[in-house]
Amino acid sequence: MFSLKGKNAVITGGGSGIGRAIAELFAAQGATVHVVELNLQGAEETIHKIIAEGGQGYAWSCNVADQQQVLVTVGAIIEKRGAIDILVNSAGIAHVGNIEKTSPDDFDRIFHVNVKGVYNTMFSVIPGMKEKRRGVILNLASVASSVGIPDRFAYSMSKGAVLTMTLSVAKDYLQDNIRCNCISPARVHTAFVDGFLKANYPGKEDEMFAKLSKTQPIGRMGRPDEVAALALYLCADEASFVTGCDYPVDGGFIRLNN
Template identity: 55%
Template structure:
């Protein structure tokens, strides 16, 4: 089950964290994985892990907010491998702030990556998927799209847009054999979390890590590999009847508070 043999997959923001875990798992399941990240060295680090395990991957630097760059890269992947079977829109950035103290430049930065980036990549992938009436798009959303989180004004706004883009793509392309879903995680233990704690709470990292973990009903943060497992299901043929859905993976954060 859950084989991705002979599939060509593009994963954005796959140089670390959730994206890296998805890339490594998908390669393990037989896919050729195109690892995209803003930084080439980060993308290559993930590819090194993939190849060390005997998988197939290629690392590419990509600014997902640049439509022309995204289109050219996706066209090249499709030309080289003959198709694009799966797109995982994982690239995204966070921001802490409310409606009063979120600056215009903050809004522009999050809009460019979290909204335009998802659209640019989906558009570039759909150009090839619609030609063969087959494909899967998986977007990385967040529980922030469904519930109020303190000091996450701009971030929540962008994830709400991701949720609606997911539903819209699923609706518009269902007759062409293309599925689109999204995953809505709660807090996941990634390098971003460690960096945030080191910057914001120097000397108190362990204490604050425990506090953030216990804020979720299940009592801990998710592991990137747990998100990757759900991504694998949704992108596999076993999920061929699943489209237009948002899957929470949140340790009870939405419904058990």
């Protein structure tokens, strides 16, 4: 089950965290993985590991906020390996602050990566998927798409947009056999979390890690591989009846955080 053999999968933000876990799992399931990253070194590290474990993959340097770069990169991928079967939008950045602590530059930076980046990649791959009359798109949203999170004004804005773009694309391309879903993680333990704690709570990293973990009703943060497992299902043929849905991976955060 859940074989991706013969599939071409493009994964943005696959150089670290959740994106890397998805890239590695998809490659293990037989996909040829294309990691699209602003950080080329991170992309290459992911691909080196995939190849070392017997998988196939390529690293691509690209700023998803720049539509021309995305169009060129997608064109090069298609020229190299053929049609794109799967797109996973995992690239994203964070911002801490309420509206008063969100400058116009902060807002624009989050919008360009988290919203326009998702728009750019979907805009670039959908024509080819329409031509082949098949395709799967999976976007990484957030629990912030559905509930209020303190001090996450710009980030919540962007992830709310990801959720509604997902629904719109799913509706518009039903007849083209293109499925589009999203995943909404709560806190997931990645290198980003460790860096955030080190920068903002020096000397109190362990204390704050425990505090943040307890904000999930299940009592811990999620793991990247747990998100990747759901991503695999949603992008596999076994999920062919699933489109236009948002799937929380949140340790009970949305429904049980009373």
